[in-house]
Amino acid sequence: MSVLIVIPARYASTRYPGKPLVGLTGASGETRTLIERSWRAANGVKGVDRVVVATDDDRIRDAAEAFGAEVVMTSSECQNGTERCAEAHAALGGGYDIVVNLQGDAPLTPSWFVEDLVDGLRSDPAAEVATPVLRCDGRALNGFLDDRKAGRVGGTTAVFGAARHALYFSKEVIPYTSDLYADDAETPVFHHVGVYAYRPDALSAYPGWDSGPLEQLEGLEQLRFLERGRAILCVEVAARGRQFWELNNPEDVPRIEAMMAEMGME
Structure with missing residues (x-):
């Protein structure tokens, strides 16, 4: 099955304008x-036929x-x-069996996250x-909770059923737990990693659907699929010692740089 990775990137981010060029x-x-860094991460994924950056901004195009x-x-x-992925796939003439959306704010995404995701959808x-989820350890969960207390959106969490099909995604920390966890302890909370793999029919249908109330409230694009009754497979991935964080706010830059330094990422 042929695989296309699209890295959507826009300059006019509401929370962090110019983020792709930071x-x-x-x-x-x-x-x-x-x-x-996101493009380099995409090119490290095995079994991919093509990688493209999709943007509407000349500054991002020139830099890329x-x-x-x-x-x-x-x-x-x-x-x-x-x-943006749907439009890019159409502009390329379609024809790919799986289209991966590797969002341009997740430069720490390990290659095996995407590889496991494609295998899961197949x-x-x-x-x-399909979308990857990563079980939070105490360190990650406490980071999410600290962000919420400070009024920041630190990440998205996911809950899913026995077939591992998504029930909901939220910028709040779900499911609720009153327990306290040590940094290295396993928790019942799953961090949703902002990567998607689509079958082309679902991807091409998506732009024609109106945005529903849940998508509008949470600001999470994947909820449009759930509101239309479309199945999203949550693929649990393993960190293998790697830390993971998305760049959502300016405050995330030093956090990600510290992670890169700790992991020895150039």
């Missing part, structure tokens, strides 16, 4: 933009082409990354979309 300094002291990325220009009317014919 510099992140690695363990070696070298600074690369967020979009370049400068480090060697293939760029597809998309409309400024795209409401989110899924719509093995579950009932699922139209």
Whole structure:
């Protein structure tokens, strides 16, 4: 099955304008933009036929082409990354069996997250979309709770049923637990990793659906699939000692750089 990775990137982020071009300094002291680090992560995934950056901004296009990325220009009317992926796939002529949305704010995404995601979608014919979830240890969960107390959106959590099909995603920490966890303790909370694999029919249908109330309230694009009764497979992935964090706010830059330094990521 042919696989296309699309990295959607827009300049006019509500929470962090210009985010794709923010510099992140690695363990070696070298600074690369967020979009370049995301592109490098995508190119480290095995079994992928093509990687493109999808944007509506000339500044992002110029920066991406400068480090060697293939760029597809998309409309400024795209409401989110899924719509941008759908437009990019159509612009490329379609034909891919699986389209992966590797959002450009997750430069720490390990290659095996995406590989496991594609394998999961291949093995579950009932699922139209797949997305990875990572069981939080106490350190990650406490980071989420600290962010919420401070009024920041630190990440998204997911709950799913016995077939591992998603029940809900939220920017609040769900499910609720009153327990306290040590940094290295396993918790019942799953961090939703912002990567998606779509079957092309579901992806092409998505832009034609109206945004529902849950998507609007949470600001989470994947809820449009759930509100339409479409099955999203939650694929549990293993950290293998890697830390993971998304860049949502300016405060996340030093946090991610500290993680990169600790893991020795250049």
